[in-house]
Amino acid sequence: MAPEDWSINDLMVDIRQFMEDRDWSVFHRPTALxxxxxxEMGELLELFQWRSDAEIETSLQSEKYLQAxxxxxxxxxxxxxxxxxVTGINPTNAILNKMKKNRTKYPAKEWRGRAPNKIM
Amino acid sequence: MAPEDWSINDLMVDIRQFMEDRDWSVFHRPTALxxxxxxEMGELLELFQWRSDAEIETSLQSEKYLQAxxxxxxxxxxxxxxxxxVTGINPTNAILNKMKKNRTKYPAKEWRGRAPNKIM
Amino acid sequence: MAPEDWSINDLMVDIRQFMEDRDWSVFHRPTALxxxxxxEMGELLELFQWRSDAEIETSLQSEKYLQAxxxxxxxxxxxxxxxxxVTGINPTNAILNKMKKNRTKYPAKEWRGRAPNKIM
Amino acid sequence: MAPEDWSINDLMVDIRQFMEDRDWSVFHRPTALxxxxxxEMGELLELFQWRSDAEIETSLQSEKYLQAxxxxxxxxxxxxxxxxxVTGINPTNAILNKMKKNRTKYPAKEWRGRAPNKIM
Structure with a gap:
C-alpha cells in the first residue's frame, strides 16, 4: 500500500499492532495515553521555544529541522x-463531525479575516 | 467519499479549505499553530482531570462523554x-517513518511487557 | 501580613486551607493535580495564541490583558x-536546589549569550 | 537568608540575576517563556505517565522519585x-487576588465536596 493510500484508521491499526506485539496495551489506560x-506536545514545542517567527522560517529550510x-x-x-x-473513537469521523460543527459555528461570510477565540 | 476512505491528507486539505474560506491562513504562523x-491538548485533559481510572471506564459508557x-x-x-x-510535513509519511524508527529502536522480543521511557 | 511578606509556603498553606474548607482534598490525587x-497552562497559552511578539508588547499595555x-x-x-x-515537596527548597544545579551546569562565563537547550 | 524566609519575589529576583549573568534575557520574549x-510542564507529566494512583503512592516513598x-x-x-x-506581574499579588476571586466564586458552604469544573 502506498503511503498516500493509508487512511487514518489503517494507521491506527498499524500502531495498535506495534503496541500489541510488545504487550504494551496493558500500560495504555486512557489517562496514561x-x-x-x-x-509529546511539550517535545514538539521545544522546536519553537527559542525561535522568533523569522527564525522559524529559516529553520524550515533546514532538512534536519524538518526531520525533527x-x-x-x-x-x-x-x-x-x-x-x-482504546476509547473506541473513530478519528476520521471525529474530525469530519467537528469540521461540520465548525462550518455551522463559523459561517465563512461572517468570520472572514476575524481570528476566532481571540481573547480581548 | 465514505468517511472510511478519507486519507489523512484528504482531511488536511479539507481543513485547509475551511481556513482559506475564512482568510484565517494569515493567522497561521507555525508557532501559533x-x-x-x-x-486543545489542555482541553482534552479536562475530560481526565477529576476522574480515577475506574471513573473513566464508567464515563466511556456515556454517549455524552464519548461525544465530548x-x-x-x-x-x-x-x-x-x-x-x-503550513510547514510542508506529510503527516502519513511522518507517522510511517516514525513507526519504522520505533520498530528498530524497540525490537518486540526485547521490549515485550517493559514500559518504554519509564523514569526510575 | 502585607503581600510582599508572604513566603511561597504561606501561600501554599492558604491554598490548602481553601481546599480543605470545601472538602476538595479528596479530589487531589497527585496525577489529578x-x-x-x-x-491551566493551556489556558495561559491562549493569551499568546494569535499574537505576534509585537502584538504581545501592545497587549501588555492593556490593563485588561494584564489582569487576564x-x-x-x-x-x-x-x-x-x-x-x-500533597506530595510533600517544599517549593522554596525545590527552586533553590534547582537554581544551584543550574549555576553548576551553566557557568556564566561559558554560557553568556548562548541559548540553553537550543535544538539544532 | 534561610529558605523559609524567601518570598516569591526574592526568588524571582534570584532567577532574574541568574538569567542576566548569562545574557539570556535577550531570549526571554514573553511567548518564549x-x-x-x-x-517543563510536559517533563513534569513524565513522572505520572505510566503510573496508576497506587504506583504514585509507592513512588512517593522513593527518595530518587521525590528528587526528580x-x-x-x-x-x-x-x-x-x-x-x-518580564511581563511585570507580581506573582504574590496574582495568587492572592485569584484566591480572593475563588473564595467569592466558590463559597465554602455551597461547594463542599463538589468538584469544580467537572465536565458532565
Whole structure:
C-alpha cells in the first residue's frame, strides 16, 4: 500500500499492532495515553521555544529541522490515535463531525479575516 | 467519499479549505499553530482531570462523554494537521517513518511487557 | 501580613486551607493535580495564541490583558503549589536546589549569550 | 537568608540575576517563556505517565522519585516566575487576588465536596 493510500484508521491499526506485539496495551489506560500525548506536545514545542517567527522560517529550510519536526508531529499523532483506539473513537469521523460543527459555528461570510477565540 | 476512505491528507486539505474560506491562513504562523494544538491538548485533559481510572471506564459508557472526547480529540488532530500543512510535513509519511524508527529502536522480543521511557 | 511578606509556603498553606474548607482534598490525587496544572497552562497559552511578539508588547499595555495574564499565571501557580503540598515537596527548597544545579551546569562565563537547550 | 524566609519575589529576583549573568534575557520574549513553561510542564507529566494512583503512592516513598519531582516542579516554577517578571506581574499579588476571586466564586458552604469544573 502506498503511503498516500493509508487512511487514518489503517494507521491506527498499524500502531495498535506495534503496541500489541510488545504487550504494551496493558500500560495504555486512557489517562496514561492522554498524558503521553501532552508530553509529546511539550517535545514538539521545544522546536519553537527559542525561535522568533523569522527564525522559524529559516529553520524550515533546514532538512534536519524538518526531520525533527516530522518526528515530533508523528509522536503527537501516534499517541492521540492510540487514545482514540482504546476509547473506541473513530478519528476520521471525529474530525469530519467537528469540521461540520465548525462550518455551522463559523459561517465563512461572517468570520472572514476575524481570528476566532481571540481573547480581548 | 465514505468517511472510511478519507486519507489523512484528504482531511488536511479539507481543513485547509475551511481556513482559506475564512482568510484565517494569515493567522497561521507555525508557532501559533503549535500553541493552538497545546491549548486543545489542555482541553482534552479536562475530560481526565477529576476522574480515577475506574471513573473513566464508567464515563466511556456515556454517549455524552464519548461525544465530548471525540470533539476534543478532533480539535487536537485538526490543529496538528494544520501545523503539518503550513510547514510542508506529510503527516502519513511522518507517522510511517516514525513507526519504522520505533520498530528498530524497540525490537518486540526485547521490549515485550517493559514500559518504554519509564523514569526510575 | 502585607503581600510582599508572604513566603511561597504561606501561600501554599492558604491554598490548602481553601481546599480543605470545601472538602476538595479528596479530589487531589497527585496525577489529578499534575493534569490540572497542565490544563491551566493551556489556558495561559491562549493569551499568546494569535499574537505576534509585537502584538504581545501592545497587549501588555492593556490593563485588561494584564489582569487576564495575572489570573492565568496565578492558576498555574496555585495548582503546582497544591501538587507540591500533597506530595510533600517544599517549593522554596525545590527552586533553590534547582537554581544551584543550574549555576553548576551553566557557568556564566561559558554560557553568556548562548541559548540553553537550543535544538539544532 | 534561610529558605523559609524567601518570598516569591526574592526568588524571582534570584532567577532574574541568574538569567542576566548569562545574557539570556535577550531570549526571554514573553511567548518564549510561556512555551518554555509548557515544555517543563510536559517533563513534569513524565513522572505520572505510566503510573496508576497506587504506583504514585509507592513512588512517593522513593527518595530518587521525590528528587526528580522536586526538580520538575522547580522548573515549571522557575519559568513561570520568569514570565511574570518580564511581563511585570507580581506573582504574590496574582495568587492572592485569584484566591480572593475563588473564595467569592466558590463559597465554602455551597461547594463542599463538589468538584469544580467537572465536565458532565
Amino acid at each position: 492522554a498524558i503521553s500525548t501532552a508530553i 519536526l516530522s518526528d515530533e508531529i508523528a509522536d503527537v499523532l501516534i499517541y492521540i490515535l492510540r487514545l482514540a483506539d | 503549535a500553541i493552538s494544538t497545546a491549548i 472526547l471525540s470533539d476534543e480529540i478532533a480539535d487536537v488532530l485538526i490543529y496538528i494537521l494544520r501545523l503539518a500543512d | 499534575a493534569i490540572s496544572t497542565a490544563i 495574564l495575572s489570573d492565568e499565571i496565578a492558576d498555574v501557580l496555585i495548582y503546582i503549589l497544591r501538587l507540591a503540598d | 510561556a512555551i518554555s513553561t509548557a515544555i 519531582l522536586s526538580d520538575e516542579i522547580a522548573d515549571v516554577l522557575i519559568y513561570i516566575l520568569r514570565l511574570a517578571d
